[in-house]
Amino acid sequence: MSPLSGPERSGCLKILNLMSKVDLLSLSDTITNKMIVVEDVTEAKETILSFTKNGEELLKRKKVHRDIIFKYLAKEGVVMPPNSEKHQLVKRTLELWSSAEVVVEEHVPGATDDIKQRLVPNTDMEMADVKADIGCDTFMLGQQFCSWFFQLLNSQNPSLGQQAQDWGPQHFWPDAKLRLVARAGSDQLEEFLGAELVSCRFLALTKEEHLHFSPNLEPHGLKVLSSAHGLVLVAVAGTIHRDNTCLGVFEQIFGLIRSPLDNNTWKIKFVNMKIRGQDALAGAQTTAPALTYNASELQTLCTL
Incomplete structure (x- = not known):
């Protein structure tokens, strides 16, 4: 089971949801050293989460591009200058997760109960x-x-x-x-x-x-x-x-x-x-x- 905290896991999942299928499969291979074969995007996300030590490790991966982190923060209501560099976006994301001011994302197979916690409503809530x-x-x-x-x-x-x-x-x-x-x-x-x-x-x-x-x-x-x-x-x-x-x-x-x-x-x-x-x-x-x-x-x- 991943050592990620609830807010970290939720935030990482949202970032993975913004990535392309090709990048997700490639990232899963990199993290597991190709020891685990995944067949679809859902399996890739869960594998990545399970084998990620902490949020910072995932954010610094090459496949997690700067634009993806920028878009994630914007969706969370965090305003950053458009010319922010990746390390600045990583730092702000980690601050957001450590404060637990994060919208917890939907459940994926094998996710912990932390994913079910709802701190603020998500987009599909009435x-x-x-x-x-x-x-x-x-x-x-x-x-x-x-x-x-x-x-x-x-x-x-x-x-x-x-x-x-x-x-x-x-x-x-x-x-x-x-x-x-x-x-x-x-x-x-x-x-x-x-x-x-x-x-x-x-x-x-x-x-x-x-x-x-x-x-x-x-x-x-x-x-x-x-x-x-x-x-x-x-x-x-x-x-x-x-x-x-x-x-x-x-x-x-x-x-x-x-x-x-x-x-x-x-x-x-x-x-x-x-x-x-x-x-x-x-x-x-x-x-x-x-x-x-x-x-x-x-x-x-x-x-x-």
């Missing part, structure tokens, strides 16, 4: 599984929601090579509103009303414009407020990428309300979104951006 009572840890609810939302949205981007998950108007209230302000020299305002239109506009950002959103889920990039009437406000900042190019930063405020007719699922009531392109940043730091909204501005939205 929004109903993102549950937290008002009065409990609302910050964790915000982290869970943002992890779920952006993984789901990013999965629609064909350039990332992921399987598109179940995106659609079912995640929004029928009268949902989207207010989108894009700033690249001058402000451009778009407003959409209704679950179908709001859903389609978000879908266009990733599926057609090939944008990739990396939220900053640390305390300076994420704030969560709740009202006595059941509204939960989630505000998050992050960076926007296309391929390996950082295009700018975004700030998003979600208004969430449970739907008692849909298994108490959290649904999106409104979204206020601001996008600032590189030209509008005037050389400002774009890694791990912080929210510019203050508490009083967010509190005002809670009373709407």
Whole structure:
């Protein structure tokens, strides 16, 4: 059995899932010195995990290319400069695993029970599984929601090579509103009303414009407020990428309300979104951006 810890094993599995079949089979041969013959990708992954001493050993393998680690971190919501070298990405990945702030991936045959642990929702989970009572840890609810939302949205981007998950108007209230302000020299305002239109506009950002959103889920990039009437406000900042190019930063405020007719699922009531392109940043730091909204501005939205 592999000596990998639960977070290490989960993270390594996600990285293996991003690799090609040819590289997986080759890596399995290298690690076992061709003493074990594997017949398919699933066997190759489990063999690699079983014979890997620690996460660092796998990350430093030649077949685990820099771009794969970069893509893995982006999917985990970890923002890194596009020109980061492999050793920098390896270091940040190990820090992520040691903090256990990792989405545990799906089970593979022979995997330990650690793989079944779910710290935050993955992309194919229903929004109903993102549950937290008002009065409990609302910050964790915000982290869970943002992890779920952006993984789901990013999965629609064909350039990332992921399987598109179940995106659609079912995640929004029928009268949902989207207010989108894009700033690249001058402000451009778009407003959409209704679950179908709001859903389609978000879908266009990733599926057609090939944008990739990396939220900053640390305390300076994420704030969560709740009202006595059941509204939960989630505000998050992050960076926007296309391929390996950082295009700018975004700030998003979600208004969430449970739907008692849909298994108490959290649904999106409104979204206020601001996008600032590189030209509008005037050389400002774009890694791990912080929210510019203050508490009083967010509190005002809670009373709407």
